[in-house]
Amino acid sequence: MGKFYVTTPIYYVNDVPHVGHAYSTIAADVLSRFYRSLDYDVFFLTGTDEHGQKVAKAAEERGLDVQKHVDEMVVPFKELWKRLEIDSGFIRTTEKRHEIVVQAIFEKLREKGDIYPGKYEGWYCIFEETFYPESQIEEGKCPECSREVKWVSEDSYFFKTSNYIPRLHKHIEENPDFIMPKSRRNEVLSYIESGVQDVSVSRTAIKWGVKVPGDEKHVVYVWFDALINYLSGIGYHPDKKKQDPNFKKFWPADVHIIGKDILKFHAVIWPAMLMALGEDLPKMIFAHGFLTVGGEKISKSRGKVIDPNELIDKYGADAYRYFFMSQFTFGLDGEYTEETMIKRINADLANDLGNLVHRTANMMKKYYEGNVPNPKYSQSDKEGLTRDIKIQINGIPNHLKRYLKVLDFSKSLAAIWHTISLLNKYIEDMAPWQLHKEERNDELAKVMYTLADGIRAVAQFIYPFMPQTAEKIWKQIGATGDLKRFPETKPDIKDLNDWVVLKPGSNFKIAEPLFPRIEE
RNA sequence: GGCAGUGUAGCUCAGUCUGGUUAGAGCACACGGCUCAUACCCGUGUUGUCAUUGGUUCAAAUCCAAUCACUGCCA
Numbered sequence: 001m002g003k004f005y006v007t008t009p010i011y012y013v014n015d016v017p018h019v020g021h022a023y024s025t026i027a028a029d030v031l032s033r034f035y036r037s038l039d040y041d042v043f044f045l046t047g048t049d050e051h052g053q054k055v056a057k058a059a060e061e062r063g064l065d066v067q068k069h070v071d072e073m074v075v076p077f078k079e080l081w082k083r084l085e086i087d088s089g090f091i092r093t094t095e096k097r098h099e100i101v102v103q104a105i106f107e108k109l110r111e112k113g114d115i116y117p118g119k120y121e122g123w124y125c126i127f128e129e130t131f132y133p134e135s136q137i138e139e140g141k142c143p144e145c146s147r148e149v150k151w152v153s154e155d156s157y158f159f160k161t162s163n164y165i166p167r168l169h170k171h172i173e174e175n176p177d178f179i180m181p182k183s184r185r186n187e188v189l190s191y192i193e194s195g196v197q198d199v200s201v202s203r204t205a206i207k208w209g210v211k212v213p214g215d216e217k218h219v220v221y222v223w224f225d226a227l228i229n230y231l232s233g234i235g236y237h238p239d240k241k242k243q244d245p246n247f248k249k250f251w252p253a254d255v256h257i258i259g260k261d262i263l264k265f266h267a268v269i270w271p272a273m274l275m276a277l278g279e280d281l282p283k284m285i286f287a288h289g290f291l292t293v294g295g296e297k298i299s300k301s302r303g304k305v306i307d308p309n310e311l312i313d314k315y316g317a318d319a320y321r322y323f324f325m326s327q328f329t330f331g332l333d334g335e336y337t338e339e340t341m342i343k344r345i346n347a348d349l350a351n352d353l354g355n356l357v358h359r360t361a362n363m364m365k366k367y368y369e370g371n372v373p374n375p376k377y378s379q380s381d382k383e384g385l386t387r388d389i390k391i392q393i394n395g396i397p398n399h400l401k402r403y404l405k406v407l408d409f410s411k412s413l414a415a416i417w418h419t420i421s422l423l424n425k426y427i428e429d430m431a432p433w434q435l436h437k438e439e440r441n442d443e444l445a446k447v448m449y450t451l452a453d454g455i456r457a458v459a460q461f462i463y464p465f466m467p468q469t470a471e472k473i474w475k476q477i478g479a480t481g482d483l484k485r486f487p488e489t490k491p492d493i494k495d496l497n498d499w500v501v502l503k504p505g506s507n508f509k510i511a512e513p514l515f516p517r518i519e520e
Numbered sequence: 521g522g523c524a525g526u527g528u529a530g531c532u533c534a535g536u537c538u539g540g541u542u543a544g545a546g547c548a549c550a551c552g553g554c555u556c557a558u559a560c561c562c563g564u565g566u567u568g569u570c571a572u573u574g575g576u577u578c579a580a581a582u583c584c585a586a587u588c589a590c591u592g593c594c595a
Contacts (some may be wrong), residue, residue, distance in 0.1 A: 187593050190523060359557035426594045428562040
């Protein structure tokens with residue numbers, strides 16, 4: 001089977017984790033679980049970016065040793081990922097395994113002449129850790145954060161980004177899926193067509209960072225340092241003899257999930273670095289949109305930070321995951337309100353999914369003491385509602401493969417929810433309570449089995465999105481197979497009797513509703 | 521200032537590339553049905569000058585032009 005390597009950005013530890021961080025990370029986790037369930041060998045990497053001026057300053061303000069400070073700051077991230085059922089590898093840029101690789105890469109590129117010494121002069125914003133051209137500066141203020149900028153002149157190493165731009169341009173043109181969505185791809189194309197300067201990759205004014213080998217008054221620029229995590233996290237080393245076998249197995253990355261704000265670093269500088277190293281480029285860089293509140297970007301300075309922990313406390317991890325994956329188109333901005341979240345939880349999770357499982361459980365108890373009956377599908381089931389259900393379920397795996405290939409999470413969930421609606425409608429149309437009253441036992445057994453097995457399929461479909469709920473359902477319906485093995489599409493449905501997956505006799509229990517309705 | 525994108529039902533959006541049956545979905549709302557269920561589910565229905573104006577065409581939400589509003593990237 002194939003391999004799949006997915007990454008999120010590594011998050012800057014100066015922030016407390018917010019919904020934006022969780023958004024990228026959940027998306028990556030869904031992909032990672034999905035491909036695992038298809039039997040791919042999956043590596044999912046997230047982590048934290050812990051170097052840079054801002055971090056050192058924050059530590060100083062707290063009167064703490066910087067390493068100690070970052071050791072503390074990383075904790076809320078790890079805890080949040082645990083709560084959200086994020087199943088990933090984790091890298092910190094202050095780890096030895098990372099720093100060694102950064103230095104080795106720096107050294108290799110310097111020997112190659114791709115990194116050369118020079119002088120950097122310009123307006124610099126300490127907060128953003130970015131230089132800005134004269135034209136963007138108004139009244140000495142940073143165009144991003146409006147803090148004061150300083151004129152800085154310092155020795156610096158430069159990376160010959162410009163060398164690789166023609167090749168990069170060609171690569172982007174020839175690989176339409178390299179930068180997604182398309183609007184971002186156009187942005188990058190027009191940006192590199194306007195001319196790209198070599199980037200400064202070291203600082204002398206900063207101490208907290210990876211030391212430049214052989215020139216220790218320099219520290220490696222945070223972005224150069226940070227991007228390398230995608231390699232160091234899977235055991236890369238420029239010296240092939242020092243590489244971990246994992247690297248060969250997983251590189252190139254199948255998708256880097258990023259926010260649209262860091263597109264240029266990932267779509268221009270990063271590929272240039274990889275070309276300089278002679279490594280393959282990632283297959284896809286997907287820049288998702290921002291979550292907005294009141295139409296504005298969520299930001300600390302505007303006081304619009306939303307703490308994921310609060311929402312998880314109130315609604316649970318799976319409802320959280322479901323809401324953010326279903327509500328927004330991944331490449332576009334999306335407006336967040338808690339009211340919408342409550343609506344979606346009630347309508348989709350409580351009414352549709354939760355109630356489907358619950359009502360089925362009740363009938364199963366009433367008619368069969370909770371033991372899933374053995375169906376006898378007959379000739380007449382070659383058409384009609386039961387077959388419709390089977391066909392619908394049979395189509396889902398391919399839908400999901402197609403949608404998730406382009407990171408369309410909301411369409412994926414919509415397809416699954418369409419199945420859930422059909423199952424609810426199936427109950428209505430077949431009216432098991434009538435069949436029971438009239439003692440049409442064969443028909444009743446067939447309907448109840450179809451429901452139970454339909455729920456089994458739904459549990460497997462939602463597993464990548466809502467692992468806890470899938471587990472709960474799996475247990476509740478008494479399934480014994482592997483929940484985490486994605487059901488494959490059957491090429492042909494000739495005889496429904498060939499399609500008995502959930503074992504008849506399984507004990508389908510009544511349990512607490514999966515998602516209680518939220519009353520406002 | 522340059523380039524790009526967006527503007528469709530009360531809300532969130534699909535449809536636009538490759539013009540062509542009465543413009544769709546979900547939510548919300550109204551009515552009806554059902555009763556196994558978490559007052560749930562099922563059915564039916566309402567609402568749209570498809571941003572504006574003009575053009576091309578037998579035919580435009582879809583193509584073209586201009587305008588307005590908002591957004592992004594660059595300067």
